[in-house]
Amino acid sequence: MKNSPSDLSERLRTLPAAAPLLRVLGGDPRVFVVGGAVRDVLLGDAPLDLDLVVEGDAGEVAARLAEGLAGTVQLHDRFGTATVVADGRSYDLARARTERYARPGALPDVQPGTLEQDLRRRDFSVNAIAVAFDGRVAAVEHAFEDLAQRQLRVLHAESFREDPTRLLRLVRYATRLGFGVEPATSRLADEAIADGALRTVTSTRIGNELRLLLREPEAAAALAWIAGWGGGDALVPRLSFDPELAARARALLAPDGRPDLLLLAVATLRVGAPLAAWLGDLGFSARARDTVVAAAHGAARAGERLAAAGTGARRPDAGDGAAARAGAGVARSGGDERPSAIVDALRGASPELAALAGALGGETAAVAAARWRDELRGVRLAIDGDDLRAAGVPQGEAVGRGLAAALRAKLDGEADGRDAELSVAVAAANVG
The missing domain is CATH 1.20.58 (Methane Monooxygenase Hydroxylase; Chain G, domain 1)
Structure with missing residues (x-):
């Protein structure tokens, strides 16, 4: 890690995307920066957008943020989340929650929860770190250790079975960040793939993850990885x-x-x-x-x-x-x-x-x-069908034949200029 957990809050405060948050929400102890942005700061990067988790009503906090920034807010009631867009930046806010899966591959049923519960429902340990602007830091077990060792680890043994799209995120994050996969996590991924976990999730959700993966700089490496799943038959x-x-x-x-x-x-x-x-x-x-x-x-x-x-x-x-x-x-x-x-x-x-x-x-x-x-x-030709019709070529296949011949002649250096193109085209149009 290029930044230590001890100076994490200060590093976050210096981000361009954080300044508007500090102005509007800096005194709210319920608000934490969480997920990939925290991970990337610890890796020495400067994320452009920030994800926030709120111990309370995320919609209320989002409305306050949008008003303070003269931005727009979109609410997503099912998961208690909201997105605020202002000055070209995007802030995703989510209420701290717990999740329960009715069956493998289903969308989760969510309930309000604590910050600790919210972190434990996330995909990988390195994405389960939260920091408040007053310096408080919360993280799941192994989070900082895994970040230092540059490896991805799921948070529990049923992670890939509950949400198989995490298999695609595993590949996307690993190839983007240059991370390895913690051995037990690798074994759990292999077992989930072998047991057909990807067949339990809707094609739409697979497609959304695949499109995200394809836009990554290391998409080729990610596809090579996925193509090895199940002998090439997993997706x-x-x-x-x-x-x-x-x-x-x-x-x-x-x-x-x-x-x-x-x-x-x-x-x-x-x-x-x-x-x-x-x-x-x-x-x-x-x-x-x-x-x-x-x-x-x-x-x-x-x-x-x-x-x-x-x-x-x-x-x-x-x-x-x-x-x-x-x-x-x-x-x-x-x-x-x-x-x-x-x-x-x-x-x-x-x-x-x-x-x-x-x-x-x-x-x-x-x-x-x-x-x-x-x-x-x-x-492109300097002539078109109107020129051929004006030269007496009847409407129909003859016009297309003439234009095609003129283009070939121009490409091959046999018709230089408009008059030469027209001459070739008329001659070809009149053949047959």
Whole structure:
């Protein structure tokens, strides 16, 4: 730890996010900063947002804070929590509570409780430290020891069975913080996974945790960890993760691509037909789901064919998926260095599909995919369909055929300027 428990309160008081709290709530002995913010301060970081636990009515304290900061407050009655947003900062407030689980994986039934009871219902010891602005500190057993040893420990033997989403949080925190897992906690996690604990929790809650995990800087390491659970079948059958493939694909991703969806596509290459339904159950948006499915389904069927296609030696069969056709096409076009062939190979591809196709297709495909990303995907014609119709080309397929021919010519350096583009387009439109 970079900061000791003895100077914890003083360190918290210096945080930019704490100054507004001190002004409004500094004299309230019921209010404690708790959880990840305290942990991060002890690790030497400066959290931007703070979580508060209140021994009493959190809604009343939240309303007072929002009024004092000229902010907004949103109440969540079921769990006695509230969120205050002011000056670009967010403060989550929760009433100190106890929890009881009616069955494994269920949402908890909550009752008001003491600060000590609230800390004992939390996920890991390092997240179960609370500090008041007057210097009082409360923590569960092993909390400071585990923080010093940089390890995660659950607070009781039923933790993962009561709330299996803690398994995903274990991975997220461990990879983000660079922490290990305390041996007994590791054993309990393995047992919960083997006993199917993740199947007792709703897909929506799993999806929420997975999306948080995918936004982490170490999401690739987290996915590699999760893919080892239950032989790859714990979350969805045949989940897998190749870190080297992920790194190659990530290096090829366009700036407007989404790294989280690309990594998820890498992890689901082998999932197959159930993928779309699974992502839908997890609550992914239709656009995100379609992006992952298009890349993962195509790449899953590509495999060795993409590697062979990188030499330009063979074409994919008609049954290949989108990423397979794109990867093979990119590999061939990269070999003969025709820009139009690269664009044709990746026509309609998302940045995620293009990156994965390039990563799977070998060195030649990777070079071509990078060229598509950096030079070719933004090339536009100076003419459009109105120009062709004004030149006498009838409405219909001929216009599309002409524009496609003009774009190929422009990409390949065979049509320089508007007049040249129009000449190529009209000639191509009149063929057939």
